Amino acid sequence: MNELKELTWQGLWKNNPALIQLLGLCPLLAVTQTLINGLGLGLATTLVLIGSNATVSIIRNWIPNEIRIPIFVMIIAAFVTIVQLLMNAYTFKLYQALGIFIPLIVTNCAIIGRAEAYASKNRLGNAAFDGLMMGLGFTLVLVLLGTMRELLGSGTLFDGANLLFGDWARVLTITVFETDSPFLLAILPPGAFLFMGLIIALKNVLDEHMERLFAAPKEQKVVQRARVTTES
Amino acid sequence: MKFKLASSPHQHAKRNTGQVMRLVLYAMLPGIALQTWFFGWGTLFQILLAITTAVVTEAAILELRKKDFERAIQDYSAVLTGVLLAVSIPPFAPWWIIVIGTFFSVAVVKQLYGGLGFNLFNPAMAGYVMLLISFPVQMTQWLPPESLSQYPHNIWDAFYAILTGYTGTGFSISQLQTNIDGITMATPLDVVKTSLMQGSTYSETIGHSIFNSALNGVGLASMWVSLGYLAGGLYLIKQKVINWHIPVSMLAGLVVCALFMSLVDADIYPSVMFHLLNGSIIIGAFFIATDPVSASTTNKGRLVFGAAIGVWVYIIRTWGGYPDAIAFAVIIMNMAVPLIDYYTQPRTYGHTNRKRVNKPKS
Numbered sequence: 001m002n003e004l005k006e007l008t009w010q011g012l013w014k015n016n017p018a019l020i021q022l023l024g025l026c027p028l029l030a031v032t033q034t035l036i037n038g039l040g041l042g043l044a045t046t047l048v049l050i051g052s053n054a055t056v057s058i059i060r061n062w063i064p065n066e067i068r069i070p071i072f073v074m075i076i077a078a079f080v081t082i083v084q085l086l087m088n089a090y091t092f093k094l095y096q097a098l099g100i101f102i103p104l105i106v107t108n109c110a111i112i113g114r115a116e117a118y119a120s121k122n123r124l125g126n127a128a129f130d131g132l133m134m135g136l137g138f139t140l141v142l143v144l145l146g147t148m149r150e151l152l153g154s155g156t157l158f159d160g161a162n163l164l165f166g167d168w169a170r171v172l173t174i175t176v177f178e179t180d181s182p183f184l185l186a187i188l189p190p191g192a193f194l195f196m197g198l199i200i201a202l203k204n205v206l207d208e209h210m211e212r213l214f215a216a217p218k219e220q221k222v223v224q225r226a227r228v229t230t231e232s
Numbered sequence: 233m234k235f236k237l238a239s240s241p242h243q244h245a246k247r248n249t250g251q252v253m254r255l256v257l258y259a260m261l262p263g264i265a266l267q268t269w270f271f272g273w274g275t276l277f278q279i280l281l282a283i284t285t286a287v288v289t290e291a292a293i294l295e296l297r298k299k300d301f302e303r304a305i306q307d308y309s310a311v312l313t314g315v316l317l318a319v320s321i322p323p324f325a326p327w328w329i330i331v332i333g334t335f336f337s338v339a340v341v342k343q344l345y346g347g348l349g350f351n352l353f354n355p356a357m358a359g360y361v362m363l364l365i366s367f368p369v370q371m372t373q374w375l376p377p378e379s380l381s382q383y384p385h386n387i388w389d390a391f392y393a394i395l396t397g398y399t400g401t402g403f404s405i406s407q408l409q410t411n412i413d414g415i416t417m418a419t420p421l422d423v424v425k426t427s428l429m430q431g432s433t434y435s436e437t438i439g440h441s442i443f444n445s446a447l448n449g450v451g452l453a454s455m456w457v458s459l460g461y462l463a464g465g466l467y468l469i470k471q472k473v474i475n476w477h478i479p480v481s482m483l484a485g486l487v488v489c490a491l492f493m494s495l496v497d498a499d500i501y502p503s504v505m506f507h508l509l510n511g512s513i514i515i516g517a518f519f520i521a522t523d524p525v526s527a528s529t530t531n532k533g534r535l536v537f538g539a540a541i542g543v544w545v546y547i548i549r550t551w552g553g554y555p556d557a558i559a560f561a562v563i564i565m566n567m568a569v570p571l572i573d574y575y576t577q578p579r580t581y582g583h584t585n586r587k588r589v590n591k592p593k594s
Contacts, residue, residue, distance in 0.1 A: 188365060
């Protein structure tokens with residue numbers, strides 16, 4: 001149980017793949033023009049992570065150490081293909097909106113990193129849970145970044161929710177403000193870098209703040225000076 | 233014999249930052265005055281807005297960073313950034329353009345990198361690039377010189393147009409953009425770029441009314457504004473606020489490219505004078521590229537830095553998507569500054585070997 005708690009904490013905050021490991025930045029920066037795009041890619045990545053982590057964990061004792069990386073990549077590619085076909089079948093519009101970045105999940109270093117660093121050394125249950133938490137941590141950042149960019153760039157939220165959830169979800173779209181001259185920088189790639197930097201800075205500030213709040217007051221080191229010279 | 237206890241990039245004039253920045257601001261005055269004369273009062277309002285935003289932003293962020301903001305405000309660097317940005321944007325651009333741009337320049341480009349002296353990029357130009365790619369419509373609404381304008385506008389028109397988008401008499405910005413023939417005007421660089429793309433030759437293009445027929449492809453207003461900034465720039469060199477290396481090499485880089493290409497095919501590639509006196513190359517060479525923080529710090533490095541900016545300006549103006557390119561060129565070369573500085577380190581005192589290896593002489 002403690003292990004699971006630790007995995008949750010690591011995946012969502014302390015070792016967040018996007019904010020701390022800074023892995024998988026290419027899809028992160030490229031698809032987060034809107035919240036829904038970010039959520040879609042985040043969920044796809046999470047599914048792949050769970051699948052690949054579980055599979056790697058199951059067969060970890062039979063993988064020859066020398067060729068483990070190609071094997072990991074093939075496992076990941078298999079799961080990406082599954083997810084891609086599923087999205088093609090059920091969320092076709094979103095599949096088109098995300099485009100090349102779905103197949104590119106294969107090259108997301110966060111996934112192969114987890115296979116190498118955790119799944120190939122741990123039990124099935126833990127490995128799958130680690131995949132889930134890492135995936136959720138990644139999704140969280142994608143959604144946050146998507147929210148900021150969509151809000152500033154086009155003044156809406158949940159635009160295109162119907163791509164992911166079906167037609168009823170059109171009602172979810174919120175128009176926060178309307179403008180004739182949108183802040184294009186937020187939608188363009190440089191804006192993604194800027195906002196990513198801001199989110200990382202915010203996390204560091206929060207960390208520092210929490211550390212100061214919860215850190216036990218350090219015991220003052222008492223130095224006793226011994227007299228080395230004699231009075232004379 | 234007099235020994236100077238200084239190695240490379242230290243300035244020897246006994247001026248503090250505030251004095252240097254103020255001198256640069258004074259040197260801009262002739263250019264600003266001519267710009268106001270030809271393009272209306274908008275520039276002055278933009279400068280006022282920019283200075284206010286820059287100072288307020290600088291003070292707020294310094295307060296957040298727990299620095300002594302009164303001293304930092306007195307160095308006038310934020311004011312200069314604001315003024316440089318304000319003269320770069322169209323004079324009748326809506327007020328929020330300059331506010332957002334100046335805020336971005338001071339807060340993100342300068343203070344987030346650590347404040348004055350630590351910014352990698354020229355703050356004013358980075359702000360300009362941000363505005364240009366974010367708000368392309370507002371950032372390209374250049375007015376014709378007042379003598380060619382169909383609707384004359386006064387100081388109140390400028391004031392209302394910046395605040396509301398309409399002049400006091402109810403004309404919109406796009407109406408103000410039309411010339412006496414009722415055709416929307418653009419800048420000289422814009423006109424040439426557009427008609428060259430449509431297949432006209434350069435000599436046909438410069439028959440356009442924005443060009444002075446006697447000057448072979450130079451807009452009269454652009455020329456006077458450029459000359460105004462040239463005078464200010466020469467004054468700065470004489471006062472030793474800036475070195476001659478960057479302006480001279482930058483103009484030389486552009487002139488060499490323009491001369492070569494116009495000799496190759498004068499029908500497609502505009503003349504040297506066209507490149508020198510239109511657009512913002514002069515203010516760029518003397519006031520923008522010479523920013524002591526983000527430019528190269530060695531003399532040899534400054535020559536490379538300036539020349540490369542000149543070449544980039546020519547490349548982007550001729551084959552790029554935008555008519556003018558000072559901001560992009562300066563930003564690109566800002567990125568190369570650490571490399572340039574690394575390869576142009578001056579010889580250390582006492583070392584004769586060029587590779588700076590201390591070999592014993594035997």
